[in-house]
Amino acid sequence: MSHYAYFVAGWLLLMGCFGIVRSRNLVHAVVCLAVAQSGTYVLLLAVGYQRNAPAPVFGSTKKPTTKVVDPVVQALTLTDIVVSATVTALLLALAMQIAKRHGTVDPDELTALEG
Amino acid sequence: MTRGARHLLFAFGGTLVAVLFVWGVLGMPQFGSTDHPYRDRSVHAAAQHETPNVVAAVNFDQRGFDTLGEESIFFASVIGAAALLRPTKEEREQQKSGGGGVGDVMASTRFAGYVLLPLTLLVGFDVVAHGHVTPGGGFQGGVVLATGFHVIYVAGRYDALEKVRPVTLFENGEVLGALAFAGLGFAGIAISGSFLSNVIPFGSFGSFLSAGTVEVLNFAVGVEVACGVIVLLAHFFEQAIKLRDGSRAES
DSSP, X not given: OXXXXXXXXXXXXXXXXXXXXXXXXHHHHXXXXXXXXXXXXXXXXXXXXXXXXXXXXXXXXXXXXSOSOOHHHHXXXXXXXXXXXXXXXXXXXXXXXXXXXHSOOOGGGOOSXXX | OOHHHHXXXXXXXXHXXXXXXXXXXXXXXXXXXXXOHHHHHHHHHHHHTTXXXXXXXXXXIITHHHHHHHHHXXXXXXXXXXXXXXXOHHHHHHHHHOOOOBOXXXXXXXXXXXXXXXXXXXXXXXXXXXTTTSSOOHHHHHHHHHHHHXXXXXXXXXXXXXXXXXXXXXXXXXXXXXXXHHHHXXXXXXXXXXXXXXXXXXXXXXXXXXXXXXXXXXXXXXXXXXXHHHXXXXXXXXXXXXXXXXXXXXX
């Protein structure tokens, strides 16, 4: 039970990759990549978790204590989410270009390289 | 590669990754334990700079340089997506004949849209403005602000969305946000000799005017993200709505 969150992270990563492998649609593949990447959020937050500890935001009255969950991995998760969003936007734009040029979004039908 | 071969390769690679991952996890420190050395140091550093939101302190103060990189990734990807989504010559000719009209939505949905527009913008502004004292910050607030504008589209008025969203203005806003972040970094060099150092007086813990550069950087990022997301969605909308309407008008 104590490793449960880590296994959820690994499961999300592998299932996301599995979805990309089985994908018949580029938009579906992009979403699967986002699922795989969300495994990294779970992993990071699990690393920083501490039982019965509140969030690392103190407000104006509470004195700062170190009995909080790890803010460093939370900041990394924020970076991670921003990067994931930008990657998704770029890949979706690429998928639209491919649909326009080749008339299909099935990766299996995109066999020939164009110079 | 055929589908069968690809599945076989994934079965092999996936099993290998799974075995290594489980092996790694079993050697991890106890889940939920009290031992977080980086946490202790970053909370201490945030308290010294009077920043109640330690996550914001980590992002904009302790590792501000990384956030500059993250912000540049965002900036570059908006430019990249805009370049990829540029309409071709034929599409540009189609576009002249097309135009988004009023969609078919219920009157109550439309009303909700107009009520939610100012509310969402207010919430977004609040999330950006109090990013250093409460949960939130420039990235989160920027996305909320950008969403606020698109509530009008959900209310069924694409032409109204176009009126409140002059794309050139938001393109300039995005550049301005990115420049402000870098400019503050150079101000740090000029005043204290190191890039992005916290050079503004810290103020008192928990008050609105506190945390030094953290809040100013939050505003810069908030402007950049809000403008960037609006520009990005504008290009996707252009492809999805205007071109579709254009080809419909032709046929």
